[in-house]
Amino acid sequence: xxxxxxxxxxxxxxxxxxxxxxxxxxxxxxxxxxxxxxxxxxxxxxxxxxxxxxxxxxxxxxxxxxxxxxxxxxxxxxxxxxxxxxxxxxxxxxxxxxxxxxxxxxxxxxxxxxxxxxxxxxxxxxxxxxxxxxxxxxxxxxxxxxxxxxxxxxxxxxxxxxxxxxxxxxxxxxxxxxxxxxxxxxxxxxxxxxxxxxxxxxxxxxxxxxxxxxxxxxxxxxxxxxxxxxxxxxxxxxxxxxxxxxxxxxxxxxxxxxxxxxxxxxxxxxxxxxxxxxxxxxxxxxxxxxxxxxxxxxxxxxxxxxxxxxxxxxxxxxxxxxxxxxxxxxxxxxxxxxxxxxxxxxxxxxxxxxxxxxxxxxxxxxxxxxxxxxxxxxxxxxxxxxxxxxxxxxxxxxxxxxxxxxxxxxxxxxxxxxxxxxxxxxxxx
Ligand code: AMP
Ligand code: ZN
Numbered sequence: 001x002x003x004x005x006x007x008x009x010x011x012x013x014x015x016x017x018x019x020x021x022x023x024x025x026x027x028x029x030x031x032x033x034x035x036x037x038x039x040x041x042x043x044x045x046x047x048x049x050x051x052x053x054x055x056x057x058x059x060x061x062x063x064x065x066x067x068x069x070x071x072x073x074x075x076x077x078x079x080x081x082x083x084x085x086x087x088x089x090x091x092x093x094x095x096x097x098x099x100x101x102x103x104x105x106x107x108x109x110x111x112x113x114x115x116x117x118x119x120x121x122x123x124x125x126x127x128x129x130x131x132x133x134x135x136x137x138x139x140x141x142x143x144x145x146x147x148x149x150x151x152x153x154x155x156x157x158x159x160x161x162x163x164x165x166x167x168x169x170x171x172x173x174x175x176x177x178x179x180x181x182x183x184x185x186x187x188x189x190x191x192x193x194x195x196x197x198x199x200x201x202x203x204x205x206x207x208x209x210x211x212x213x214x215x216x217x218x219x220x221x222x223x224x225x226x227x228x229x230x231x232x233x234x235x236x237x238x239x240x241x242x243x244x245x246x247x248x249x250x251x252x253x254x255x256x257x258x259x260x261x262x263x264x265x266x267x268x269x270x271x272x273x274x275x276x277x278x279x280x281x282x283x284x285x286x287x288x289x290x291x292x293x294x295x296x297x298x299x300x301x302x303x304x305x306x307x308x309x310x311x312x313x314x315x316x317x318x319x320x321x322x323x324x325x326x327x328x329x330x331x332x333x334x335x336x337x338x339x340x341x342x343x344x345x346x347x348x349x350x351x352x353x354x355x356x357x358x359x360x361x362x363x364x365x366x367x368x369x370x371x372x373x374x375x376x377x378x379x380x381x382x383x384x385x386x387x388x389x390x391x392x393x394x395x396x397x398x399x400x401x402x403x404x405x406x407x408x409x410x411x412x413x414x415x416x417x418x419x420x421x422x423x424x425x426x427x428x429x
Contacts, residue, residue, distance in 0.1 A: 002314070004119035004151075005112075008260050009315045016316060020263055021054055023288035028060075031294045034078040036071045057263060057286060062272070062297045065098060068239070072096035076293050079103060084292050089137045090238040100238055101292040107146065109289050110241040113261055114147020117247035120256070120315075121207055121232045123177055125152030128204075130175040132184065133212070134160040134417060139242025140212055144179045147244060153177070160184075161416040163191045170203050177207040179234075179243075182215040182223060183419035186355035189226035190409070193374070200228025209234045211243065213418040214325045214341050218348030222355060233322060239298055240285055246320055254307040254319030261289045264318055265297070266306055269327050280305045282327060283320065301326045331359070331422065333366055336400055340421045343368060343402075346393045352376040352386055356412045359402075362425040366402040368394065371409050 003009045011019070028048035031037040041048065044061060051057065068076065073096075077084070086102040102110070123129065129148040133140030135157060148155040158169050166188060169175060180188065185208060192199050199205055205227055210220065211234035223231045235255055236243035240262060246255035257264055265284040268275050275281040283300045303326065307319040325339040332338075340359060347353050347370050354371035361367075368390075376386070383406055391404045413420075 004116040009116070009120075009317065011260075011316055013316060016259055017054060019260055020288060023260070024054065024057065024263065024286070025051065027286070027288050027290075027294045027296070030078045030291065031296060032078075034076050034293070036067065036075045037078070037294075037296065054263065057297065060296050062284065062299050063295055064299050065239075065301070068098040069096040073099045074101070076295070077101050078294055079292050086142075088139050088142075088238050088242065091137070098239065100241070102241075102290075103292040106241070106290050106292050109261070110143065110244060111146035111150040113241065113244035113258055114143055115150040116258070117234060117244050118148060118151050118153070118177075118209070120247060120249050120313075121209070121230070122250065123148075123151060123153055123207060127151075127153040127176045127207075128156065128173055129153040129177045129179070130156040130158050130166070130169055130173070132158055132160060132166055132178060132180045132188075138417070139236065139238045140179070140181075143236065143242035143244065144209075148179075163188055164195075167192055167195065167197065170199075170205065171197070174204045176204050177209065178205060178227075178229075179209040179211075181212050181418060182210045182219055183213065183356070183415065185210055185223045185231075186219070186226060187414050189223070190354070190374075193226075198228075199226070203228075205229040207232065209247075211235055214323055214329070214339075216341050216345040216348055217322060218345050219355065222348055235320075235323060237300060237302075239295060239300070240287065241290070245285075249311065249313045249315060251311055251313050253311065254321055256311070256315050256317045257320050259317045262287055264306070264320070266304070267299075269299075269301075269303075275305075277306045277308045280321075280324060301328060303327060329422070331361060331366075331424065333361060334364060334400055336398065338366075338398055342397055343394060344421075346397055347390070349393070350386070350390060353390070353406075354409055356414065356419075357421065358412050358423065359421055360423045360425065364426075366398075366400070367405060368402045369405045369407050369412060371412055372406055374409065 084101040085104045088100045089097045091097045131144045135141030206229050208229050208231040220231050232248040234247045236245040246257035263286040266281040269282040283302045287295050303324040304320045354373040357370040387404050395401045
């Protein structure tokens with residue numbers, strides 16, 4: 001069997017759109033039970049029954065993170081709380097967090113979505129799946145737990161941190177698949193090598209699911225090389241359940257986004273108009289398979305583009321490109337727009353450099369600190385040559401000259417969760 005749900009995964013476009021429209025209509029009817037959407041529909045004179053085509057979705061205004069915050073905690077609940085069995089919350093840096101509610105059916109559908117992704121990259125019930133995500137409010141924990149269990153894999157809820165213990169589990173339990181944040185994956189590999197363990201020979205790892213934060217293709221390749229296993233990019237967000245929204249298939253030519261769960265739009269974040277396929281814009285998603293808390297035209301702030309054409313794997317669901325970052329991750333320096341992932345792409349090309357780096361912006365200057373890899377010496381002239389070459393390549397990419405500082409292995413901070421790659425001191429001055 002190649003697919004987890006062959007009929008749904010390979011459905012032709014006409015049937016898929018029919019299914020989407022059917023689910024969209026149900027979703028609109030349900031959404032109309034929430035305080036928030038009742039008000040939105042009234043204000044915009046929207047009568048759910050008059051939405052008769054997928055194109056009609058455009059009549060509905062966008063929903064934003066601010067809407068979720070302003071209607072905290074239950075203003076978007078479309079069913080009585082009694083029908084909800086789980087709540088996840090994403091803490092904001094300021095103000096109210098966002099809350100997402102799930103019914104029992106929602107949890108089951110979400111688990112199915114994750115199982116579908118894991119099956120797609122070759123996992124089976126014979127696998128041992130170790131999840132290094134934080135459990136609790138962060139959806140990477142329970143989301144992957146339920147998905148891997150649904151698939152039938154032996155699932156190890158190792159949770160975040162405690163690297164030595166993670167390694168012991170990988171070895172003792174014969175872990176074959178890891179779910180891990182990319183910045184932590186490289187750290188874990190480094191600790192393994194330092195402890196005299198070669199993951200390529202001394203473990204049974206064959207698949208790594210990496211996601212939850214932006215990372216470059218170079219970083220993904222580096223993880224594959226270090227851990228001696230295939231690494232697949234997985235994308236999700238708590239507002240859209242969590243993990244399982246989009247995932248690379250074995251072709252690794254983009255991430256299939258499950259269109260029986262969401263309707264995908266890519267818009268220009270300034271004009272809010274749709275962009276042509278292939279052009280980068282903001283991902284906007286409408287849930288069509290969620291009971292407790294539907295979200296209509298939700299502006300994710302994540303930047304990507306749709307990949308035109310069919311995928312040789314036979315799945316007909318659209319593919320999005322590796323995420324470029326969030327619109328709020330963009331650094332504007334001396335009038336130039338920069339995404340941290342551009343810097344990472346250059347750094348990861350150098351074998352002499354490690355995987356941990358930190359970008360600091362102060363007084364309109366950018367400093368890039370990057371750790372050296374084990375491969376490199378402390379010979380001063382060699383270090384100088386390396387630093388010059390890194391600076392040159394960064395300048396070519398960014399069109400401005402950052403100050404490059406090469407630092408020793410282990411000198412930069414490591415986070416248990418998502419890595420903090422940028423310190424913008426201008427925001428505090
Ligand atoms: P959270 O809701 O806290 O899980 O955060 C979700 C956000 O993490 C997304 O909106 C993205 O900005 C980011 N994210 C998740 N997965 C990926 C990925 N594979 N690549 C890039 N960014 C990701
Ligand atoms: Zn595919």
